[in-house]
Amino acid sequence: MAGLYSLGVSVFSDQGGRxxxxxxxxxxxxxxxxxxxxxxxxxxLSQPLSLRPSP
Structure with a gap:
């Protein structure tokens, strides 16, 4: 993928005096x-193992 993208975000906030x-x-x-x-x-991990009986 060639190219560079730029994204600007503006957010309203009434906290902190800003x-x-x-x-x-x-x-x-x-x-x-x-x-x-x-x-x-x-x-x-919840699936049981399928064990073969030993000969």
Whole structure:
């Protein structure tokens, strides 16, 4: 992804004697992973293990 995005936010606040507050926020945009990049699903701790009887 080429390019840089800028986002400005203005928030009204009646606390602290300030009427308006300005902050800088960074937003990172990343592509979703493909099927090859996705990690394999993990077994939940609440799921029982399937144990084979010993011979």
């Amino acid at each position: 009427k308006y507050m300005e902050d800088v926020t960074q937003i990172v945009v990343e592509p979703e992973p493909t099927a090859e990049e996705k990690p394999s699903p993990r077994r939940s």
